Amino acid sequence: MNKLNWAIIGTGRIAHTFAQALAGVEGAELYAVGSRSLQKAQAFAEEFGFKKAYGSYDELVKDKGIDVVYIATPMSSHYKDTMLCLDNGLNVLCEKSVSLNMGELDKMLAKAREKGLFFMEAMWMKCRPVYLKALEWVRESRIGTPQYLKADFCNQVKYDRSDRLFAPECGGGALLDLAVYPLTFALDFLGREPKELTAYAHIGKDGVDLSNSITLKYETAFADISSGFELPCINRAVISGDKGSIVFADWFFCCCEVTLFDDETNMVEKCEIPNEINGYEYEIREVHRCLEAGLTESKLVPHESTIAVMKIMDECRRRWGMKFPNE
Numbered sequence: 001m002n003k004l005n006w007a008i009i010g011t012g013r014i015a016h017t018f019a020q021a022l023a024g025v026e027g028a029e030l031y032a033v034g035s036r037s038l039q040k041a042q043a044f045a046e047e048f049g050f051k052k053a054y055g056s057y058d059e060l061v062k063d064k065g066i067d068v069v070y071i072a073t074p075m076s077s078h079y080k081d082t083m084l085c086l087d088n089g090l091n092v093l094c095e096k097s098v099s100l101n102m103g104e105l106d107k108m109l110a111k112a113r114e115k116g117l118f119f120m121e122a123m124w125m126k127c128r129p130v131y132l133k134a135l136e137w138v139r140e141s142r143i144g145t146p147q148y149l150k151a152d153f154c155n156q157v158k159y160d161r162s163d164r165l166f167a168p169e170c171g172g173g174a175l176l177d178l179a180v181y182p183l184t185f186a187l188d189f190l191g192r193e194p195k196e197l198t199a200y201a202h203i204g205k206d207g208v209d210l211s212n213s214i215t216l217k218y219e220t221a222f223a224d225i226s227s228g229f230e231l232p233c234i235n236r237a238v239i240s241g242d243k244g245s246i247v248f249a250d251w252f253f254c255c256c257e258v259t260l261f262d263d264e265t266n267m268v269e270k271c272e273i274p275n276e277i278n279g280y281e282y283e284i285r286e287v288h289r290c291l292e293a294g295l296t297e298s299k300l301v302p303h304e305s306t307i308a309v310m311k312i313m314d315e316c317r318r319r320w321g322m323k324f325p326n327e
């Protein structure tokens with residue numbers, strides 16, 4: 001397997017988790033890290049063993065040795081960071097939500113096409129083995145026609161105006177940070193084009209949603225989704241059809257266990273696949289597989305899926321009157 005030189009932009013929470021996975025993936029070279037502070041970049045590089053540390057993102061993208069950049073900055077920076085990488089001829093794996101809105105995403109995808117470069121949303125859930133097993137069960141009609149889906153992603157986060165989660169200028173709010181998972185999940189299992197939606201939100205004093213509840217209606221199916229920073233939830237997910245159900249364990253988007261039940265709620269099959277590292281190894285391997293095959297888009301995380309979710313999030317915010325600065 002060819003080695004791939006990885007670079008990371010941003011040295012926050014998820015960058016640390018991702019770097020742990022990267023260090024354990026065969027063929028992944030911890031090559032460069034870029035931060036707005038040289039000191040932070042150097043500390044990060046030392047912690048994980050990156051060869052190079054840059055004190056600005058602009059300096060990092062000039063490095064000719066990089067094969068792919070993982071963007072781990074807040075939502076509000078994804079557009080400019082992605083454009084910076086693509087303009088400098090670099091492939092991109094960009095954290096969710098990949099942009100603030102469809103306008104930005106359109107331009108990012110057009111730029112990737114123009115440059116012939118790889119672009120993928122870091123929607124790691126879609127690369128996880130138990131997720132793929134559940135999709136296989138549905139394809140094999142093990143639950144019949146899926147008609148009902150329920151998925152939550154809620155946790156309790158202490159209010160801190162300086163945290164990107166609460167900051168409109170960073171693209172804060174539960175919708176882009178959390179609902180992106182259950183929405184992606186619903187669109188994967190029920191289809192990318194719901195006929196109607198309802199969307200309610202509790203908008204906090206800073207102008208971003210602290211909790212939300214979204215229903216998607218299809219011809220013969222419904223998805224019931226909630227997410228937020230105000231309640232500690234179990235965050236399971238279930239998909240039911242006329243022949244049975246699939247239940248994802250707690251924290252459905254990163255769980256290691258899915259269970260298949262028949263139409264009388266008897267357990268039929270359980271699939272349990274523990275993480276090999278910390279769960280992010282699967283999306284990293286997917287990037288390797290795509291780049292080795294010369295692909296500019298992943299089949300597991302296709303652009304169309306990212307677009308379909310972004311359109312729904314735009315529509316939810318339109319109904320809530322929730323705008324980010326400069327929108």
Ligand SMILES: NC(=O)c1ccc[n+]([C@@H]2O[C@H](COP(=O)([O-])OP(=O)(O)OC[C@H]3O[C@@H](n4cnc5c(N)ncnc54)[C@H](OP(=O)(O)O)[C@@H]3O)[C@@H](O)[C@H]2O)c1
Pocket residue numbers: 009010011012013014015034035036037040041072073074075077095096097122124164170176177
């Ligand atoms: N896949 C997952 O499981 C997962 C989990 C958590 C978060 N995420 C996503 O990953 C992204 C980052 O989340 P995070 O929780 O890691 O955020 P975070 O801890 O706040 O870190 C973000 C990093 O981005 C850089 N940055 C650039 N411009 C910034 C600005 N204006 N304000 C603050 N930081 C800025 C900073 O790094 P430097 O100072 O080094 O430049 C900062 O450390 C988000 O898109 C989030 O949705 C994904």
